[in-house]
Amino acid sequence: MAAQFSGEVITPVDAGYDEARSVFNGMIDRKPERIMRCRSAEDVAAAITGARADGLVVSVYGGGHGVTGSAVVDGGVCVDLRGLDHVEVDPEARRARVGGGATWGAVDAATQEHGLAVTGGRVSTTGVGGLALGSGSGWLERTYGFTCDSLVSAEVVTAAGDVVTASLESHPDLFWALRGGGGNFGVVTEFTFALHPVGPVVLGGMLLYPGFQAKEVLRNWRDFMLTAPREVGSGVALITAPPADFVPEPARGMPAVGVVLLYVGDVAEGERVLAPLTSFGPPAANLVGPMPYVAVQQLLDAPNPKGMHNYWSGDFLSEFPDAAIDAFVDNVQPPVSPLTQMIVVAGGGAIEDVADGDMAFGNRAAPFNMHYLSMWPPDPAQDQANIDKTRQIAAALKPWTTGQVYLNFIGDEGLTRVESAYGPEKYDRLRKIKRVWDPDNVFRHNQNIPPSD
Known part of the structure; x- marks a missing residue:
């Protein structure tokens, strides 16, 4: 393995070990036997082959942003893709070749140089691999679909150590499974995405309301989004107002409602289209205006720092009637932690x-997608209260759920x-494809799909 791995x-025992094994969720403290920082698909193949020869469990580190912390595994081999972080844009073909260890901030920066984009994560430090393979929800999804909808092909290292290309023309079953099936079928070392016209200046930003207006804001937002044009991307978060200059001083540290907005198209037209939202209330703070698309993509970076304790869950809703809104707000407020964000995104x-x-990936008919994101300082004494609160909120919304979930939004x-x-x-089809490409379930340290019998 040493001769093959570059x-x-x-x-x-290495000085950089603790930093290399750290992930976004501060609750995760796993210690791999070795972290294999790869430079090529061949390195990935060598790392997998070596792990299998030694009987060690494999994990794959793309961005390390998933709440499960599956990027690292105790006593196993972490196949670290962070060295594979290239982003190569062909503006004429509207294509981007993206390394499996790149983050969405890098993709947004490179594609926006040409006024192009692909649906990416809502926090710029999110890894491309985990998001794309889990389907990929982002602010552009109502305009251009999920990330996986724009996937053209993928370079994949298989459990057997082979390097193959999956696309509609090459290994189409594997390609079908990669678009939403997660990291169960191989390690994707390079994605090729179709790009779409966006910006570089768009109408976007956030509206902020006091928490006591939450039910009215949600009802107005719900009614608007059910008939909104596809150029509108939006979500509402029940949060705690930060101690920021744009927040009126009496509201700081109090329950609040944040409405994130993006309009993909002419700014003046967007102002007209979004008026029913921007004029409602009116908001305590209106931060919606012309801004770079990359700035919209970074709106949630500050409230989502690495190292905090996180516990997440989620559900698709079949409807969001007044009774569901009441249950949502009544169970969220007051929050246990001021860092918590309880989010509903429009489909x-x-x-x-x-x-x-x-x-x-399916679940395309659901009009709303819930993300229960609890976050608190890294103090284990606060863990159980925050976990219990998250479960309480999720349980309160169950009567209106579809029974399905976006896996990137949930823990184990x-x-x-x-x-x-x-x-x-x-x-059943995914399990059969898994049996072909990973019959020994090498890639099981994830939201696992076991091979069929």
């Missing part, structure tokens, strides 16, 4: 353009929850 091997638009059977909630994300037919 990257860096980091072990517990519709381009999300519904793709036929359900075209790829592993068991195999049944994974199966529910796909439904029985897709799950």
